[in-house]
Amino acid sequence: MADLPRAMPFPGPPAPNRLQGLLRPVFGGLLDLIYPRLCCLCKVPVPLDAPRAGMRAWFCQPCADEVPWVEPPFCKVCGEMYDGAFTHDFRCMNCDGRRLAFDFAIAACRAEGPVRELVHQFKYERKLHLRGVLAALLLKTLDDPRLAGEDLATWRLVPVPLHRSREHDREFNQSRELALRLGQATGIPVSDALLRCRETDTQARLDREERLQNLRGAFALRRTRYRRRPPSLQGGRILLVDDVFTTGATTSECARVLRQEGGAEKVVVITVARG
Ligand SMILES: [Zn+2]
Numbered sequence: 001m002a003d004l005p006r007a008m009p010f011p012g013p014p015a016p017n018r019l020q021g022l023l024r025p026v027f028g029g030l031l032d033l034i035y036p037r038l039c040c041l042c043k044v045p046v047p048l049d050a051p052r053a054g055m056r057a058w059f060c061q062p063c064a065d066e067v068p069w070v071e072p073p074f075c076k077v078c079g080e081m082y083d084g085a086f087t088h089d090f091r092c093m094n095c096d097g098r099r100l101a102f103d104f105a106i107a108a109c110r111a112e113g114p115v116r117e118l119v120h121q122f123k124y125e126r127k128l129h130l131r132g133v134l135a136a137l138l139l140k141t142l143d144d145p146r147l148a149g150e151d152l153a154t155w156r157l158v159p160v161p162l163h164r165s166r167e168h169d170r171e172f173n174q175s176r177e178l179a180l181r182l183g184q185a186t187g188i189p190v191s192d193a194l195l196r197c198r199e200t201d202t203q204a205r206l207d208r209e210e211r212l213q214n215l216r217g218a219f220a221l222r223r224t225r226y227r228r229r230p231p232s233l234q235g236g237r238i239l240l241v242d243d244v245f246t247t248g249a250t251t252s253e254c255a256r257v258l259r260q261e262g263g264a265e266k267v268v269v270i271t272v273a274r275g
């Protein structure tokens with residue numbers, strides 16, 4: 001990714017109280033002796049010489065070693081991993097013959113082990129501070145060779161929106177939190193271009209086609225005043241941000257709206273995890 005700062009301003013775990021928060025930047029090393037920084041998963045103190053930003057600020061070494069990164073070979077559309085030696089690009093059976101509205105989807109990790117646990121705590125136990133570590137994982141998606149050579153500073157990060165009532169219950173939109181953090185770290189602008197206008201029934205029991213049908217009309221462009229469409233979308237290149245990619249039905253419907261109604265030229269889905 002050209003022309004973007006690679007320094008990672010994702011701070012490590014937050015200080016447990018305000019006083020420490022003020023003192024830690026100044027007396028960091030000393031405070032670590034008294035109040036050790038803890039691994040966000042196993043709660044073991046991280047070594048005193050661990051970096052203060054990026055993944056290693058959050059994980060002890062054994063937990064960092066357990067992060068299940070997505071590695072090739074994987075489906076060139078949805079990112080599903082496969083065993084074996086594929087020497088060419090391929091589409092998995094799930095994507096073959098299916099019209100997905102995004103160009104392709106990149107996930108940083110598989111939704112297993114420590115990553116599944118972190119996403120669960122972030123979303124359902126409302127541990128908002130975990131957005132830092134999840135965004136640090138999400139950053140890995142930008143290393144995908146298909147984005148090499150792109151000037152990502154001209155792209156937009158667009159979070160998958162939650163319906164108002166769902167966001168009210170959860171108190172935050174996990175995708176938006178991740179997009180904001182990633183935007184801070186990389187300088188890529190964040191645009192709340194989409195709106196979820198209809199809550200949908202649970203998708204779990206539906207098959208592929210039914211899921212897509214179920215989502216029709218669930219998303220719309222967030223209009224500016226005077227009901228104009230967001231001008232920045234026309235011809236734009238979008239990184240559509242979500243926490244977990246499962247079937248791709250939701251992100252595909254978002255991408256369809258961004259393209260057909262917003263005029264976006266390219267939509268690439270990036271997620272922390274691949275379910
Ligand atoms: Zn650990």
Ligand SMILES: [Zn+2]
Nearest residue numbers: 075078092095
């Ligand atoms: Zn696929």
